[in-house]
Structure formats: structure tokens, C-alpha cells
Amino acid sequence: MSFIDNIVQDWPWPLKVNAFFAILFFFLVAITILSLVFLRVYKNRRERNKRHYWDQIDTFLNNGLFDDTFDLAKETQRFKASHLVTPLQKKVAIREILVYNENLKGESSEILKNLFHDLGLDEFTISSLTDGKWYDKAKAIYVLSELQVKKAKTVALYLNDKHETVRAQAIYYYIKTADKNPLGFFGKLKKELTLWELIQLEDCLKFVYQGPVPDFSKWLDHQLNTVLVFSIRMIQQFDQYEHMERLVPFLDHQDERVRAEAIKSLRKLHFEGLLDVVVPRFLTESRLVKKEIIKTVETHGDLELLRGLRPALSIKEEWQTNLMYLRAEKRMQPTLES
Amino acid sequence: MKKKILIIEDNPMVVKSLEFKLTKDGYDVVVAEDGRKALDILKEDKSIRLVITDLMLPFITGTELIEHIRNHIPDMPIIVLSTSNQEEVITDAFMMGVNDFITKPFSPNELSLRVKRTIESY
Numbered sequence: 145m146s147f148i149d150n151i152v153q154d155w156p157w158p159l160k161v162n163a164f165f166a167i168l169f170f171f172l173v174a175i176t177i178l179s180l181v182f183l184r185v186y187k188n189r190r191e192r193n194k195r196h197y198w199d200q201i202d203t204f205l206n207n208g209l210f211d212d213t214f215d216l217a218k219e220t221q222r223f224k225a226s227h228l229v230t231p232l233q234k235k236v237a238i239r240e241i242l243v244y245n246e247n248l249k250g251e252s253s254e255i256l257k258n259l260f261h262d263l264g265l266d267e268f269t270i271s272s273l274t275d276g277k278w279y280d281k282a283k284a285i286y287v288l289s290e291l292q293v294k295k296a297k298t299v300a301l302y303l304n305d306k307h308e309t310v311r312a313q314a315i316y317y318y319i320k321t322a323d324k325n326p327l328g329f330f331g332k333l334k335k336e337l338t339l340w341e342l343i344q345l346e347d348c349l350k351f352v353y354q355g356p357v358p359d360f361s362k363w364l365d366h367q368l369n370t371v372l373v374f375s376i377r378m379i380q381q382f383d384q385y386e387h388m389e390r391l392v393p394f395l396d397h398q399d400e401r402v403r404a405e406a407i408k409s410l411r412k413l414h415f416e417g418l419l420d421v422v423v424p425r426f427l428t429e430s431r432l433v434k435k436e437i438i439k440t441v442e443t444h445g446d447l448e449l450l451r452g453l454r455p456a457l458s459i460k461e462e463w464q465t466n467l468m469y470l471r472a473e474k475r476m477q478p479t480l481e482s
Numbered sequence: 483m484k485k486k487i488l489i490i491e492d493n494p495m496v497v498k499s500l501e502f503k504l505t506k507d508g509y510d511v512v513v514a515e516d517g518r519k520a521l522d523i524l525k526e527d528k529s530i531r532l533v534i535t536d537l538m539l540p541f542i543t544g545t546e547l548i549e550h551i552r553n554h555i556p557d558m559p560i561i562v563l564s565t566s567n568q569e570e571v572i573t574d575a576f577m578m579g580v581n582d583f584i585t586k587p588f589s590p591n592e593l594s595l596r597v598k599r600t601i602e603s604y
Contacts, residue, residue: 202495206502210590243495250589 190232197236200227205244208259209252216255220262234268241265242290260291270298278307285310289317296321304334312341319348324355330363330371337370345374346381361387369399376402380409388413395421400430407436411443419445427456434465442472450476485601486510486527490520490535490547491563496586500534500563503590504597517542521550530558532601537564537571545578552579559600563588 152160204223207214228234238260245256260266266288273284285299302314318329326349337345360382363375376394379387392415394406410418422437423445429437434456441450450473457466487509491497501511512530514520518541524530533551537544544562551558561582562575572583581600584593 202498206499209499210503210506240495244499245587247493247496247587248499248590249587250591252590253587 193232194236197227197233198240201237201240205240205256205259209244209248209255217262220259224263228263228265231268234265237263238265238269238287242287245290257291257293260293266291266293266295269293270295273298273302278305278310281305282307282309282313285313285317289313289320292321294321300329300332303329303332308338308340311335312344315341315345316348316352319345319353322353322355325358326353326355327358327360327363330366333368333371336368337374342370342374346378349378357382359387360384361390364390364394369397369402372397372399372402373405376405376409380412383413385413388415391415392421400432403429404432404436407433407440411436411440414444419449423449423453426453431462431465434462435468438465438468438472442476447473447476484508484510485531486512486529487532487534487597487601488512488514488520488523488527488530490514490517490533490539490544492516492536492538492540496536496563499590500593503594507594507598509597516540517544517547520547524551524555524558531604532559532561532597534561534563534597537562537566537575545574548575548578548580557604559604561596561600563593 152163155163200223204219204227208216208219228237241256241260245253248256269284269287272280273288276284281302285302287293288295288299296318299314299317302310303318305311305314315329319326322328360375360378361384363371364387366372366375372394376391378384379391388410391406391410391413394402395410397403397406407418407422418440422440426434426437438450438453441453450469453469457469487504489497489500489504489511491500491513492515497513497515501513504511512523512527514523517539520533520535521542524533535544535547539547542550544564548560548562551560556579560580561584562580563584563586564571564575565586566572567585575583582596584596
């Protein structure tokens with residue numbers, strides 16, 4: 145028998161249990177403390193390495209961008225072989241190139257894009273796109289779009305990704321890198337766009353895309369209702385009056401969102417005869433569409449026409465529509481009195 | 483003798499690039515990461531010939547800094563380097579007496595030419 149057994153054998157069982165848990169907790173605490181220390185040391189070391197790599201890439205980029213005597217082709221190959229070996233080094237380099245690209249334009253921006261390719265960082269990014277987790281994929285697509293790397297076929301695979309962020313980045317990529325057909329990816333979409341994606345798409349089209357305004361009517365026969373909603377809205381927002389007539393059939397669309405958007409857009413485009421079409425169907429319409437009809441009557445109709453809608457608003461559940469009606473009526477009252 | 487330029491900017495990347503580029507162009511470059519340090523440098527160093535400043539700065543904003551420089555060193559040329567491209571911000575800056583306004587992202591070559599032109603005209 146061992147020394148410990150000799151000591152423990154005479155102990156009553158509660159003491160044995162107590163001793164067992166005391167030892168167990170001691171080890172658990174020790175493991176936790178050691179883990180924390182290890183993580184801290186690891187993180188510090190990683191941060192130190194990052195700063196070192198950051199300095200290296202920074203010096204290289206500044207020389208490449210601003211020093212005319214710097215042999216860029218030769219130094220790029222040298223830097224790639226000696227300073228871009230580990231994934232961390234490559235990640236730091238990509239981040240720095242992105243930061244530079246964000247702040248510089250003109251010739252410098254072009255040099256940065258070429259360097260991204262010549263340093264082999266495009267290959268590394270694409271590999272993390274195919275092998276990485278969803279956040280790696282989203283980040284990789286973002287990098288490709290910011291540095292205008294033309295890999296549309298590769299990115300197309302992620303337009304229908306199960307993760308929203310990846311899908312959103314793929315959409316952003318198409319708009320950011322497009323020269324003249326920013327919505328070409330609509331043809332590849334199989335999933336409905338989320339509200340957030342619709343907002344982001346509109347925002348990118350207005351503030352990121354630099355090419356000519358696309359013809360939104362091209363997508364009016366799309367199978368996805370959210371694409372229809374978007375196209376109808378954009379026809380109105382970009383004042384494409386020539387396609388106004390093509391929006392009329394959507395007043396009979398089976399999806400209420402499409403019908404509501406069609407009314408809204410036709411109203412804003414001042415389509416003549418809209419009231420004659422929408423007012424008679426007020427009673428049978430959904431709440432969403434009813435709201436648009438009330439707004440349309442308020443904008444293009446008169447108080448009498450608005451009051452004609454009132455009998456259809458007696459249902460108790462429609463309190464929001466009722467409220468909207470009352471507000472519209474109140475706004476229209478002074479016009480009548482004056 | 484090299485002409486001295488004070489850069490007031492809190493983005494390390496922009497600072498490094500400007501420092502590198504302007505040094506290559508033959509200027510002496512002094513850097514301040516915030517408005518307070520910039521004021522200290524301006525008080526102590528009378529050889530500074532140009533100020534390049536961001537508008538969004540820690541402690542003292544770029545606008546306050548420009549006002550201060552205009553009140554105390556009216557002849558000091560100032561170039562604003564800012565991400566803001568709003569007409570109102572640009573107009574306000576010129577009303578305060580800045581000599582040039584460059585928006586980010588910026589072209590280093592263009593900035594270099596504007597710096598040269600501004601310094602030479604003083």
C-alpha cells in the first residue's frame with residue numbers, strides 16, 4: 145500500500161469525500177489560472193508579432209508607393225518570400241493594404257491593387273473563401289470587392305449562401321466591382337432578399353456604384369418577389385418614367401408587398417388614373433395595401449374621395465389603418481376650409 | 483534649409499504615408515496626434531511653414547485648432563485633409579481661412595503638388 149493509502153484508509157467517508165473535492169477544486173483552479181496566463185502570454189506574443197509584421201508591410205508599402213528608386217518588382221518577390229510566409233503575416237498584410245486603399249486614391253490605389261495580386265494575397269483570400277468559416281468567407285468577399293478583384297464566378301457561389309452576412313457581402317461585391325451592370329447577379333439569386341439586404345442594395349447602388357444607372361425594368365419579370373419590389377422602387381427612385389406603364393400590372397400581383405410598392409411608386413411618379421384603379425378595391429385589399437391607397441387618396445384625391453373609404457374601415461382590428469385614415473383626414477381638412 | 487511641415491492627424495497610416503512622402507519631397511516633417519500637442523509644437527517651434535490638419539481630432543477639434551492658429555499665427559498656411567466631403571464643412575473651412583481642402587481618400591501626388599504650391603505662395 146502506498147503512503148497516501150496508509151493515511152487515508154482510517155478516515156471516515158465524509159472526510160474522504162471532502163478531501164477528494166478539495167483536491168479536485170484545487171486542480172480546476174490551477175488549470176484555470178494556467179490557462180488564463182497561457183492565453184495572455186499567447187495574445188501578447190501575437191500582438192507583438194502583429195506589430196512587427198505591421199511595421200514591415202508598412203515600410204514596404206510606403207517604399208513601393210512613394211520611392212521612385214525602389215525596385216518594386218524585385219522587392220515584391222523578396223518581400224513575398226521572406227515576410228509573407230505565415231497566415232498571420234498574410235492577414236496583417238491584407239489588412240494594411242485595405243487601410244491604405246481606403247485612404248489613398250489615384251495612382252497609389254492602382255499600385256496597391258497590383259501589389260495585392262503580386263504578393264499572392266488574392267490567392268490566399270480566395271483560399272479562405274473556399275475553406276474558411278462563414279466569417280472568413282464574408283471577410284474574403286469584402287476584401288475582393290474593396291480591391292476590385294474580378295472573381296465574379298467564384299463569388300457567385302455565395303449569393304445564395306445560408307448565412308446572411310456572406311450573402312450581403314456577395315451582393316456588395318457585385319455592385320462594387322460592376323462597371324455597367326450592377327444588378328447582373330439578380331439572375332443568379334434563388335433566395336428572397338431580406339429587408340436588410342434590400343436596404344443595403346439600395347444604399348450601395350446610390351453611393352458605391354459609379355457606373356451608368358441600370359434599366360430596372362429588366363428585372364420586372366423576375367421570379368423572386370423581393371427583386372420585383374426592389375426594381376419597382378428603383379424605377380420610381382431613379383425617375384424612370386418610361387417604364388411607368390409596366391408597373392400597372394403589378395397592382396394585381398398576388399403578393400401584397402409587390403402591390404403596395406407598385407401603388408407607392410406609381411403615386412410618386414404621378415401616374416394618371418391610379419385612383420380609378422385602386423380606390424374601388426380598397427374594401428378587399430390587405431392592410432398594407434390599404435395604407436398605400438389612403439396615402440394615394442391624400443396625395444392625389446380630395447376629402448370627399450377619402451371619406452368614401454370610411455365604410456370599409458369599420459372593422460375593429462384595423463386600428464392602424466383607422467389611425468392613418470384619421471390623420472390623413474385631419475391633414476386634408478384645412479385645405480378644404482381655406 | 484528644409485521647410486518644416488506640421489501634420490496633425492490621428493490615423494497612423496495616413497501619418498506614416500504623409501511623413502514618408504513629404505520627407506521624400508524634401509521637407510522636414512513634424513507630427514502631432516492631437517490638437518493639444520499641435521498647439522504645444524506651434525508655440526515652441528517657430529520654424530514651421532505649413533500645417534496639414536484633419537478636422538476630427540482628439541481633445542481639440544480641427545476647427546478649434548484652425549481658429550487658434552488664425553488668431554495667433556495669421557500668416558500660417560493651412561491645408562485641411564478630411565474625410566468629410568460635405569459642401570457645408572468645406573465652405574466653413576474656407577471661411578475660416580484655410581488655404582486648401584483635400585478630401586480622403588486622397589492622391590499623394592496631388593497632395594504633394596498642393597503642398598508645394600501653398601508653401602511657395604507664402
